[in-house]
Amino acid sequence: MKKIRLIDIAHGRSGDKGDAANVGVLAYDDKGYEIIKKELTVERVKKHFEGICLGEVERYELPNLRALNFILHNTLGGGGTVSLKHDAQGKTLAAAMLRMELEIEE
Amino acid sequence: MKEKIRIASGQGFWGDLIDAPVWQVTEGDVDYLVMDYLAEVTMSILQKQKNKNPDFGYARDIPQLMERILPTIKEKGIKVITNGGGVNPVACANAVFDVAKKLNISGLKIAVVLGDDIKDRIDEILESGVELNNMETGESIRPYKDKLLSANVYFGAMPIVEALQKGADIVITGRTTDTGLTLAPMIYEFGWDNKNYDLMSAGTIAGHILECGAQSTGGNFLGDWQSVPNFAKIGFPIAEAFPNGDVIITKHESLGGMVTFETVAEQLLYEIGDPKEYITPDCVADFSSIKLEDLGNNRVKVYDVKGFPETEFYKVSASYESGYSAVGNLTYTWPGALTKAKAADKILRERLKNLGLEFDEILTEFVGYDSCHRNLAVHLDEDLINEVVLKIAVRGKDKAAVARFGKEIAPLILTGPPSVTGFAGGRPRPSEVVAYWPALIPKTLVEPEVKLMEI
Structure with missing residues (x-):
């Protein structure tokens, strides 16, 4: 087994949907997609965003784009113009996701 | 073709x-x-x-x-x-x-x-039995309908x-x-x-x-x-x-x-x-x-x-006034930048409390340290931190309280921790908070009109 970071095998994009953030993760190749599909479970992502995401996490698969889409509920401090947060629209959360460390087979 | x-x-x-x-x-x-x-x-x-x-x-x-x-x-x-x-x-x-x-x-x-634009039709729409409940919270629009700034399909x-x-x-x-x-x-x-x-x-x-x-x-x-x-x-x-x-x-x-x-x-x-x-x-x-x-x-x-x-529905995007907010920023530098920013935050909060000011929310963030990624950020040893921006934001219904908050930022420079800068552009002023109300409306209740104009 070896340790990698998600940023080594994927890129992403995030944005706001009301008080929820969406975080899309896109693997660079098919092997990477198999890894993220297996490793990025709802539980894992919820734990990763502990203290940021205060609600439920939803997960969707887009094998056609080698991508997963996550909805992080109750994450943006009320969302829109109500939010006082520096990143009120969750624009940097995709980058935060890519910090995740994974153990994969060599 | x-x-x-x-x-x-x-x-x-x-x-x-x-x-x-x-x-x-x-x-x-x-x-x-x-x-x-x-x-x-x-x-x-x-x-x-x-x-x-x-x-x-x-x-x-x-x-x-x-x-x-x-x-x-x-x-x-x-x-x-x-x-x-x-x-x-x-x-x-x-x-x-x-x-x-x-x-x-x-x-x-x-x-x-x-x-x-259905802003002036809300009563008529409610009378027809369509509640325009908030899609995210399920709440009824009735308590908000007189505060609406806009409502569009x-x-x-x-x-x-x-x-x-x-x-x-x-x-x-x-x-x-x-x-x-x-x-x-x-x-x-x-x-x-x-x-x-x-x-x-x-x-x-x-x-x-x-x-x-x-x-x-x-x-x-x-x-x-x-x-x-x-x-x-x-x-x-x-x-x-x-x-x-x-x-x-x-x-x-x-x-x-x-x-x-x-x-x-x-x-x-x-x-x-x-x-x-x-x-x-x-x-x-x-x-x-x-x-x-x-x-x-x-x-x-x-x-x-x-x-x-x-x-069978159009989405409605409505907005309503929801109080005021203001944001203040101050930059603290080495040595002990984070400790200073935290101390300043504590002093400010104590002053707000002594003034009896109440807010719906006060949020403190340390920009340059961990404001975006929070617990996921690498938290550097204090000695390695060059500078931290203390960002304090408040939101509340009372405009005067939010305005008074804005007057408490600059004084921290002469009455708080040292090596602080970055206060320019005057006192933070209250800005109106506009909240967003998403709802659904049956398509049969709204008719688009296309008008051709020519010169």
Whole structure:
């Protein structure tokens, strides 16, 4: 087994949907997609965003784009113009996701 | 029927690169220029402007832009479609006519799409048994209805199609989906049946790729962003659409940016929910059906898109006043930058408490330390931190309390921890908080109206 970071095998994009953030993760190749599909479970992502995401996490698969889409509920401090947060629209959360460390087979 | 049409994205939001639409019509051939100006709360800002002056209430960038591009689009026969009419599309059209007169351009046809504004119809709608409950919280709109700043229905592509059929050179709408702006010319040019949901979805997905401007051509790209050429003159996306629903995303060769599988795929993931249910007034598009093929040379083919029938509802976007907020920033430096920022925060909070000021929320963040990634950030040893921006924001119903908070920031410089700077631009002032109210309304209750104006 070896340790990698998600940023080594994927890129992403995030944005706001009301008080929820969406975080899309896109693997660079098919092997990477198999890894993220297996490793990025709802539980894992919820734990990763502990203290940021205060609600439920939803997960969707887009094998056609080698991508997963996550909805992080109750994450943006009320969302829109109500939010006082520096990143009120969750624009940097995709980058935060890519910090995740994974153990994969060599 | 044309073999293909080229639809250029000119703006991703109100405030986007001002020159982008000019480049789109001058640096190569396009048939349509589509521009999205409306974010969720933009309508409330425009409504306030219209309340002050009945001739305002639209994106005033539009007449200024038209002054630069009207001769070119007239000469080349490029049609313009925009939702920048805001809450006053007729005034926007008149302002464009004024520009045309100034430039001695005649024979210009502008169509406006009206009927999306339901702010003055709320009581009537409630009486008909439609509750307009908040889609996110389920709450009833009744306690908020007298505080509403704006309430608009999102129309789709069909009113724009009607406008094009009436011969419009320029179509100015109020609240219309971003995707409808791009889908409409495809329906019009190729005579698509709007019950063919695969085609509706193909055009809708092209619209999603175009709606945020350069976000599909290398802007905000989290892949290898350093390989994106010429950000300074980045090319906005162009959708080359074909009658069978195939779309090729590309850009003008002379401009910067890049179009690859990755840049397009990243934009496809932007602000979506369940990828199988991307709901618009025109269809329900299935993002998991999309096939993407990188053809090289800044061309990416989008094809095989599947879709489903539209729902019976329009989405409503309403907004209401919800108190005031203010933000103060101070920068603390080494040594002990974080400790100083935390101490200043504590002092400020104690002073606010002593003053008896109450807020709905006080939020402290340490910008440059961990404000965006919180627990995921690498928390550096204090001695390695060069500087930290203390950012304190408050929100509350009492405007006077929020204003008083603004007066407590600067005093921290002379009455708190040392090596502090960054206070410029005067006291933070209370700004109005506009909250957003999403709801659904049966399509049968709202009728779009298309009006053709001509000089």
